[in-house]
Each structure stands twice: as structure tokens, then as C-alpha cells.
Amino acid sequence: MDSEDRIERIVDIYISAEAVREMKFKKDTDFNTAKPQTSQHTGSDGVKIRSSRAAGVCLVLLCVLLLTAVIVLCVLIYTKSTNYTQERQQLLTKITNLTEERDQLKSERNELQKRLADGWKCHQSSLYLISSEKKSWTESRRYCRERAADLIIINNTEEQDFVKIISGGSELFWIGLTDIEVEDRWRWVDGSSITSG
Template sequence: MKHKKETEDFNTEEPRTPRHTGSDGVMIRRSRAAAVVFVLLCVLLLTARIILCATFTQERQQLLTKIINLTQERIDLQKKFADGLKCHQSSLYFFSSETKSWTESRRYCRERKADLIIINNREEQDFVKNNCGSYHFWIGLTDVEEENRWKWVDGSTLTSG
């Protein structure tokens, strides 16, 4: 007796994928394009942030260096002039106890990359009066170019008496 091998019918057809209409394909392409654009924007924003952080860090370091240098210069000046140096409204004033002429006093200041005081307001004038130790002191006002025409050593004219 012959045995017949039972065979099963298998579906040999490829599974069918749903067919997309033309508008579905366009939507998929647009979605992919939007995703690519989004990723590119994210990369650009990240790059910009890195560049800005690096720039700000560099500028911050430069400012800190300037502050340190200015602080050191101020310390050096204080050591150099020890007793006669005073600070007022972020400016340094040196009050000398030596007696010199106006010209000698100005030369002394200029040799130290400074100049005689230019008094800008009543508060500054009072500060100088209260700290100079004398009622007699030289200021940076002169009429050397023209008699009775007063100018400050920076070339500006006297605005009040």
C-alpha cells in the first residue's frame, strides 16, 4: 500500500504591503524633509551656542586679566607713594609734602604718568581741601598761554569761578 504524503498548501505569494496613494507619498517625503530640517537647525543652534560660549569665556578671561593688572598697578602705586596716596570716586590722588613751584609739581606728576588735579565739582574740591593737609596746593589750572584766560592742563576751559 502506498502512502500518500500529505502536503499542505502554503501560500507562496509575497505578503502584500498596502499601496500608498500619491498624496500619502508626498506626506511621507514632507515629514522626512521636516525632520532633516529640524535636525539641521538643532545642529546649527548647538554650534552657535558652543561658539558664543567660547567667545564669552575668552572675553571674560580678558576682562579678568585687565582687572588683575589694574589692581596690581594700584597696589604698586600705593607702595610707591605710600603715605601720600588717597582714593576718591575711583581716582587716585597723591598729596606731596614737598614744597615745589607749579612747574616743578607738574613735571613731577608727568614723570609718573599723571598730572595735576582737574577739579570737576565741589565734592572733589572739598575732598582735596580736606586731605591735602594744607590750604595751599597746586591744581592743574593755568593761564600760561594767555594772561587771565584760565585752562585746565587737559586743554579744557574753566567753566566756573
């Protein structure tokens, strides 16, 4: 090796050492001046940014799902409360109707008890009163109608036998059979035709 080769090698090493010093100086200067790093230095930062974005998207999706669930629950609760309000109103109407029916039944029971106390007799869900007063057929019917009743309509032999018993065996009492509209055409006071002799 001669001296010329040796000088060349020294220069090569020197240049190489100089290049290293420049790079080190440039790196220190970049760090101190807070310049943005080049793409070579941001590999891990890119992963962090992508992770942050994914977390943000997930958070937004969860918020949307939560908001949807709250809206659905509010609609269901409103619908249920509307149904309950309607059912409540229907029940109140039924209670009112039942109360009115109960009061009507009480009134009818009281009237029935009063009539039974006044001498009326009950047979097959009908009430009968044989008056001791002697009146014409027209006066007897008026007397009955003043008491919200009418002359008796006999529908069968059992009822006829019952009337004979409560009349004390007397066959002298008025019944609700008349030919007042057409002579010899007998009809009951409720307008129905006579079914048997």
C-alpha cells in the same frame, strides 16, 4: 407512446450523457495540461490580484512617507546643529571678552592697591597724591604724567576741601590750572574752562 418516441428519448439522453462525458474529459485534460483558466474560473483570483496591488501601493506610499520624514528630520537636525554651533561660538566669544575684562579689572585693582600703598588717597573714584618734593608747576606736571596721572582738577568745593585735608592743611600745592596758552585765560589741564573763581 410508441417505440419510435422511445428511441428518440434514448438518443436524447445518450447525447446528453455523451456531452457530460466530453465535458468531464475536457476538464481533466485542462487540469493536467495546466492551461490557463477561462474568465469563468478566475473571479476569486482577480480579487486576490487587486488586493495584492492595493497592498503594494500602500507599501510604496508608506515608504515615501517614511523617506520624507527622515529627510525632514535630517534638515531639522542640521539646522539645529548649525544654530547650536553659532550660539556656542557667541558664548565662547563672550567668555573670552569677560576673561579679558576680568584680567583688566585685576590689573587695575593691583595698580590701585599699589598706589594706595605708595601714599595715594582715594576720594569719589579718583586718586590723589600730594608729593613732599618741591618742584615748579611744569616739573610737577611731568612728575604726575610719568605716573600716568596729571595735576588735580578741582570740580567742586567738596573736592577742594578734601585736597586741603590730605595736604595737611597746606595751601601750597600745584593744581592743574594754567594760562600758559593765552595770558589771563585760565584752563584746566584737560582743556576745560574754569567754572568758578
